Each structure stands twice: as structure tokens, then as C-alpha cells.
Amino acid sequence: MPEGDTVFKTAQRLDAALHGQTATRFDLRVPQAATIDLAGHTVREVVPRGKHILMRIGDWTLHSHLRMDGSWRVYRPGERWQHPAFKVRAIVATDRAEAVGVDIAEVQVVAARDEHELVGHLGPDPLADDWDAAEAAHRLSGDIRSIHVALLDQRNVAGFGNEYAAELLFLRGVLPETPTSQVDIAALLDLGVRTIRANRDRADRTFTGDARRGRTNWVYGRAQRPCRRCGTLIQTGRIGADPTRERVTFWCPRCQR
Structure with missing residues (x-):
């Protein structure tokens, strides 16, 4: 599942392939941007x-x-x-490489000076050079919802998704529905930053320290399987800011209280 670490590595790979080169082909296969052509630009x-x-x-x-x-x-x-052409939403090619966006969303082109209109609402990014732990803690602490919902809100912290929320809350011993006001936000953020930065530098994401297939997670995706720590069956449910944005939650009823 794409989360902040996946996106970071994707951007790195694209930059390594395209940086400093002239676009020889620019093809966006979405109605709102299909006529835009940046071929000839660097x-x-x-x-x-x-x-x-x-x-x-x-x-x-x-x-x-x-x-x-x-x-x-x-x-x-x-x-x-290595994928069907009908799934392609964007193509940016140079003389050396061809970058192909498959099943990507929110494909838009804006003037560089207007980038803030697209991402200015985001909270601090733990993988960015301008990471601001104090601001992230301030935003999270002001959220009156459950900690799972608050962590997923990209306006609080940018980059944590459902897998990170499940695994970080397990590691901190916190139930997903716990009110944010009852959580040690500083400790949770510190763990989250260290974890996502470690995964950024790994070939495969892991929360357990074991990169072997099927051994990377404590609770995420492990409903009704024994907890790796205590053996209690992992429970699952749904939670979200509203019924249209509910996500599946995973937790250990013994390790998380």
C-alpha cells in the first residue's frame, strides 16, 4: 500500500531517471488535462x-x-x-527514460508558483527537510477525534496511512478509538518519525524488524491471527471521520489498552 515512504522512494526514482533532461513526450490521459503538452521543457x-x-x-x-x-x-x-495501456494516466519521456503513471489519481498541472494550492493544506512531513515536530504535535493535539482518525488526517501529519496507524498504535499500546487527548502525542510522533525514516531506507517496509514475507507486521492485515507478542487473536473493525471515509482497523485487545 502506498504510504509516505513509498511515495518518497517513487519520487527519488523518478528524479534519478528524469532530472535535468528535456521532456520529449508529455501525455496526460485524463480529461481535464489531456490537451496540456510540456514537451520541450526541462x-x-x-x-x-x-x-x-x-x-x-x-x-x-x-x-x-x-x-x-x-x-x-x-x-x-x-x-x-508491464501493465495494460488502459491503466496509464500519464507519460513523461526523455531521450533516456520513460516515466509512466499507472492508475494514479489527482493528475493536475499548475504553474509552479501555485503548488501551494495543491499541497499547502498538508501538515508537516516527517520525510521532508522542513519537518516540524512541534507543529505536528500541535495539530494532532488539537484534534478531538480518535487517534486513529487523527493520524490519518493529512492536515495533521503528511505521510502516515492506515498501515502506519495500525502498527504505530500497536507499538504504543493504544487502542484505535482512544481519544487523541488521552495519547502521548510526542512519544507517538517520535516513534512514527523513526519508523517511517527507517522504512524509507529499506528495500521493503517492516514494523517488526523482520523483512521476510508475512513477518513484517504486528497487527495490520492479521485479523483473527495470533498476536506475535501475546497470542491473543487480532481484532478488526472500522473507523473513520465519517461513514464515507471509514478504514479497517486492526488491534490486539490485550497489548493495546
Whole structure:
């Protein structure tokens, strides 16, 4: 599942492939931007912001979001794609590489000076150079909802998704529905920052320290399986800011109180 660490590595890979090169092909396959063509402009850089990817080309920015199933693939010129063409939403090619956005969302092009209109609402990003722990703690502490919902709100902290929320709350021994006011926010954020930065530098995400298949998570995706610590069956439920944004939660009823 794409979370902040996945987006960070995706942006790094795109930047390594396209940085400083002239776009020879620019094809957006979404109705609202299909006529825009930035071929001939230089790809200045590709940067992440939370779960958003900003590809800065000339005086413009191509924005995209991976959502649940999206990805950016990098191919050599002329290399055969490893996915159906109907899933492609964006193509940015140079003489050296071809970046293909598959099932990506929120595809938009704005003037570079207007990037803030797309990502200015986001909270501090633990993977960004300007990470502000105090501001993140302030935003989270002011949220009156459950801690699981508050962590998922990108206006509080940018980059943590459902998997991170489940795993961090397990590691801190906190139930998902606990009011944010009852949680040690500073300790939770410190753990979250250390964890997402460690995963940023790993080939595969892990919360247990074990990267073997099926061993990476404590509770996420493990409903009705024994807790790795105490053996109690992992429970699952649903929680969200409203019924249209509910997410599946996972917790150990013994380890999280």
C-alpha cells in the first residue's frame, strides 16, 4: 500500500531517471488535462510531499497521487510496458527514460508558483527537510477525534496511512478509538518519525524488524491471527471521520489498552 515512504522512494526514482533532461513526450490521459503538452521543457526535479508527487517541469508542476493502487513505472525508451495501456494516466519521456503513471489519481498541472494550492493544506512531513515536530504535535493535539482518525488526517501529519496507524498504535499500546487527548502525542510522533525514516531506507517496509514475507507486521492485515507478542487473536473493525471515509482497523485487545 502506498504510504509516505513509498511515495518518497517513487519520487527519488523518478528524479534519478528524469532530472535535468528535456521532456520529449508529455501525455496526460485524463480529461481535464489531456490537451496540456510540456514537451520541450526541462524536468527540474521530482519531489514528494506526504503522499503527493510533484514533478516540476519548466515553470509548471505535474501533480499526482498514488491513492490505493497507483504507481509510477520507469522504462528504457522503447521498452515494453508491464501493465495494460488502459491503466496509464500519464507519460513523461526523455531521450533516456520513460516515466509512466499507472492508475494514479489527482493528475493536475499548475504553474509552479501555485503548488501551494495543491499541497499547502498538508501538515508537516516527517520525510521532508522542513519537518516540524512541534507543529505536528500541535495539530494532532488539537484534534478531538480518535487517534486513529487523527493520524490519518493529512492536515495533521503528511505521510502516515492506515498501515502506519495500525502498527504505530500497536507499538504504543493504544487502542484505535482512544481519544487523541488521552495519547502521548510526542512519544507517538517520535516513534512514527523513526519508523517511517527507517522504512524509507529499506528495500521493503517492516514494523517488526523482520523483512521476510508475512513477518513484517504486528497487527495490520492479521485479523483473527495470533498476536506475535501475546497470542491473543487480532481484532478488526472500522473507523473513520465519517461513514464515507471509514478504514479497517486492526488491534490486539490485550497489548493495546
